[in-house]
Amino acid sequence: MSRLGSYFIFLGTLFRNPEKFRVYMGLIINECTNIGVGSIFIVALVNSFIGAVTCVQTAYNLTNPFVPKNIIALIVRDSSILELAPTLSCIVLAGKVGSNIASELGTMRITEQIDALEVMGINSSSYLVLPKVIASVLMFPLLVIMAGFLAILGGYIAGTLAGVISSEDYISGLRFEYKPFGVAFALIKTVVFAFLISTISAYRGYNVSGGALEVGAASTAAVTNSCVAIVAADFILTQMLLT
Amino acid sequence: MIEIKNIAKSFGGRQILAGVSGTFKQGDTSLVIGSSGTGKSVLLKCMIGLVKPDSGEVLYDGRNFLESDLNQQKAIRREMGVLFQGSALFDSKTVLENVRFPLDMLTEQAESEKLDRAHECLRRVGLAEAADRMPSEISGGMKKRVGIARAIVLNPKYLFCDEPNSGLDPLTSIKIDQLISEITDEFKITTVVITHDMNSMMEIGEKIMFLYQGEKLWEGNSTTLTQSHVPELNEFINANKLIREMEK
Numbered sequence: 001m002s003r004l005g006s007y008f009i010f011l012g013t014l015f016r017n018p019e020k021f022r023v024y025m026g027l028i029i030n031e032c033t034n035i036g037v038g039s040i041f042i043v044a045l046v047n048s049f050i051g052a053v054t055c056v057q058t059a060y061n062l063t064n065p066f067v068p069k070n071i072i073a074l075i076v077r078d079s080s081i082l083e084l085a086p087t088l089s090c091i092v093l094a095g096k097v098g099s100n101i102a103s104e105l106g107t108m109r110i111t112e113q114i115d116a117l118e119v120m121g122i123n124s125s126s127y128l129v130l131p132k133v134i135a136s137v138l139m140f141p142l143l144v145i146m147a148g149f150l151a152i153l154g155g156y157i158a159g160t161l162a163g164v165i166s167s168e169d170y171i172s173g174l175r176f177e178y179k180p181f182g183v184a185f186a187l188i189k190t191v192v193f194a195f196l197i198s199t200i201s202a203y204r205g206y207n208v209s210g211g212a213l214e215v216g217a218a219s220t221a222a223v224t225n226s227c228v229a230i231v232a233a234d235f236i237l238t239q240m241l242l243t
Numbered sequence: 244m245i246e247i248k249n250i251a252k253s254f255g256g257r258q259i260l261a262g263v264s265g266t267f268k269q270g271d272t273s274l275v276i277g278s279s280g281t282g283k284s285v286l287l288k289c290m291i292g293l294v295k296p297d298s299g300e301v302l303y304d305g306r307n308f309l310e311s312d313l314n315q316q317k318a319i320r321r322e323m324g325v326l327f328q329g330s331a332l333f334d335s336k337t338v339l340e341n342v343r344f345p346l347d348m349l350t351e352q353a354e355s356e357k358l359d360r361a362h363e364c365l366r367r368v369g370l371a372e373a374a375d376r377m378p379s380e381i382s383g384g385m386k387k388r389v390g391i392a393r394a395i396v397l398n399p400k401y402l403f404c405d406e407p408n409s410g411l412d413p414l415t416s417i418k419i420d421q422l423i424s425e426i427t428d429e430f431k432i433t434t435v436v437i438t439h440d441m442n443s444m445m446e447i448g449e450k451i452m453f454l455y456q457g458e459k460l461w462e463g464n465s466t467t468l469t470q471s472h473v474p475e476l477n478e479f480i481n482a483n484k485l486i487r488e489m490e491k
Contacts, residue, residue, distance in 0.1 A: 017313065023348065112331035119291050120345050121320035 010203045013125045014133070027131035028138075035097050035132070036139030042096060043089050043143045044150050050084050051076060051151030052158030059164035072165050073173025076155035078182065085148035086186045087234050090193035093140060094226035098201035101132055102222035105205030106215035114206070129202040133195065140194035141187045148186065189237050196229040244269050245401060245433050250289050250299035252282070259285045260296070261457040269400075272427045272434045272447045277454035278479060283437045284328070286454070287405055290435070291325055292316060303401065321349055324394030324432075326404040326423075330386040332378040332393075339365065339374040342392045349397065364392040368422060384415035388422065395426055402427065402434040408443055420446045441480070444468060453479070 018024075058075045105128060108114050117124040152174065159165040165173075201222035208218045245267040252260040259282040267273040275283050288294035290301050292308060301308040303319050311319065332341050343361035346352060352360070365371050368388040373381055381389070387407055394402060404423055408416035424447040427434040436443065444451060448465035455475045463471065469480060 019348065107334075111329050111334075112327040113333055115293055116325065116327060116331040116333075118293060119320060119323060119325045120348065121317040122348055 006207075007200070007203050010125065010206065011199060013123070014130050014199075015126070017123045018126045018130070019122065023127070024131055024134075027127075028134050031131045031135030032139050034100075035135045036142060039093055039096055039139075039143055040146070042092060043147050046092050047080075047085060047089060047147040047151040048154035050088060051080055051154030051156075054079055054084065054151070055155035055159040056162055056164060059159065059162075069165050069169040070173030070176060072159065073155070073170040074176050076159075077152055077174050077178070080151035080155070081148050081182045081186050083234075085151055086144050086189045086193065087230065089144050089147040090140065090190065090197065090230050091227055093143070093194075094197045094201075094230060095223050097136065098197045098222045098226045099219045101198060101201040102205035103215055103219045105129070105202055106208035106218045109206065109208045110211055110215060125202075125206060129199070129206065132202060133198045136194040136198035137191055140197075141190045144186060144190040148183075185237075185241050188241065189234065192233050192237060193230050196233060197226045200226050200229055244304055245290070245435065246300075246302040247286075247290060248300040248302070250286060250296045250301070252285055252289060252294065252296045259457050260289070262299070263454065263457070263459050264299075265452050265459060265462065267433050267435050268450070269433045270427065270431045271449045272424050272436060273450040273452065274436050274438055274444060274448045275452045275454060276439055276444060276479070278439065281454045282457040283439075283454055284405055287403055287435070287437050291323060291403055292320065321397060322400040324397065324399035324402045326387065326390045326394050326402070326407055328406040328409055330378075330383075330390040332386055332389055334378055336378075337374065338370065338376050338378065338381065338389050341378065341389055342396055345393065345397050360396060361392075364396045365389075367395070367426075368392045383410050384412075384419065387411065387415075387419050391419075391422060391426070395430070395432075398430065399432060402432045404434070404436045404438075406437055406439075408438060408440045413442060416440060416442055417446060423447065439479075455479075 055072060055076045058072045062069075062072060105114075108128070114124045114128070117127060156167075156170050159170055160167050204218045204222040204225065205215075208214050246265075248264050249262040250260050250264070251258070251262050263282075263286055275286060277283050285294060289296040289299070296309070300310075303322070306315070306319060308316065308319055332338075333344065336344065339361055342364055343357050346357040346360060350357070362371065362374065365374055368391050370385060370388050370392065373385060373389075378386060378389070402423070407419050407423060411419065420443050423434060423436065426432065436447070438444070445465050445468075448468065451463055451465065451468060452459055453461040453473070453476050461471055461473045461476050468476075471477060
């Protein structure tokens with residue numbers, strides 16, 4: 001509980017006594033490049049294969065001849081948009097971006113770079129963490145939109161190449177009973193996950209004390225805590241928005 | 244002038260500083276010496292506001308730093324320059340960017356002015372040619388000099404150096420000490436150096452404060468250092484073989 005309390009106090013320091021706006025602009029653009037552009041490949045790769053696997057496995061399990069084939073595409077679409085693209089992508093991003101944020105801040109802490117900022121009278125948490133949080137909240141939804149698209153595309157390619165579904169069935173399945181709110185739901189989840197991953201990881205890294213061993217431990221804790229927070233928030237948001 | 248009054252600090256029930264007082268005059272290079280773990284670095288951190296002491300006062304030209312509000316503390320901090328033990332250069336910035344960073348963050352000067360000032364400070368520490376290199380591409384001694392350049396870029400009234408010689412060879416150490424001493428004289432700064440380096444004590448110790456187990460046991464200068472009658476200080480000094488030989 002005390003750790004949860006200190007996490008909320010840490011969140012408060014991000015917005016207290018901030019620096020000039022122009023300082024943040026450059027930092028946010030840099031972080032968008034690091035967090036967003038730097039994660040395109042891994043998110044694209046994971047989601048393309050997840051879509052492909054979902055399609056083939058669904059086809060394998062659909063043995064009833066009375067169930068139309070286009071249901072496979074519907075399942076791929078809904079599972080990708082509602083769950084796989086936002087949640088799985090954010091778990092991957094927790095590993096990549098979260099550990100990067102924690103280790104970067106942890107190293108800055110143990111090499112006294114954060115102390116140097118504090119001594120200059122700069123709000124170090126706001127200067128270092130806020131651009132990362134804003135960049136995550138901006139870039140994660142874009143990555144998830146790409147992830148959802150590639151998952152569906154991966155399912156299409158795998159399904160048609162494996163011969164488990166025809167191109168026409170797949171497209172008609174994608175269009176069948178489509179609810180646009182699913183995309184909004186996925187993006188709402190992603191924004192919440194982005195905030196959780198970036199702030200939890202920053203909190204872990206920022207509060208490191210010790211040496212290289214502690215930086216490694218903080219990086220691991222950042223990923224595990226972020227994953228726990230993602231699945232918990234996923235359940236809460238699903239309950240709130242889909243029921 | 245910096246005055247510290249009865250600074251006390253404990254961590255987890257273990258007392259690190261037990262009421263340390265002292266005065267550091269403008270234009271002097273004052274040294275705080277003592278073995279490892281005696282609280283030198285904690286004292287420095289209390290003075291610059293990185294650690295909040297349990298009790299005591301830190302006065303910068305009469306202004307109580309610890310009881311000031313955030314804006315007053317910011318104003319006092321703008322008058323400080325700090326050289327950290329590991330130099331604390333920002334890894335992602337070049338040497339020049341590191342030096343001009345305080346100017347970018349804390350002043351409204353024109354780009355050309357900032358650039359001129361950063362180059363001037365780099366020239367002052369003899370690193371004009373290293374401006375475009377990254378911190379990972381320069382030696383430990385050069386990093387310390389960049390750290391000094393960054394510390395003096397805002398024309399500070401107070402300069403703090405935490406173990407400026409750690410990890411350096413004796414020749415580079417002397418150069419760093421001389422640079423600190425020259426800058427102190429040149430700009431009439433109040434300089435406080437934390438060290439356990441005997442060369443530094445003899446070279447630049449205009450005023451020396453000896454800490455032992457969190458208490459100030461002795462105060463003097465480099466000439467009176469070897470004549471003290473404090474057994475703990477004598478033991479500390481005589482741990483250096485060169486001093487023992489000199490005394491013989």
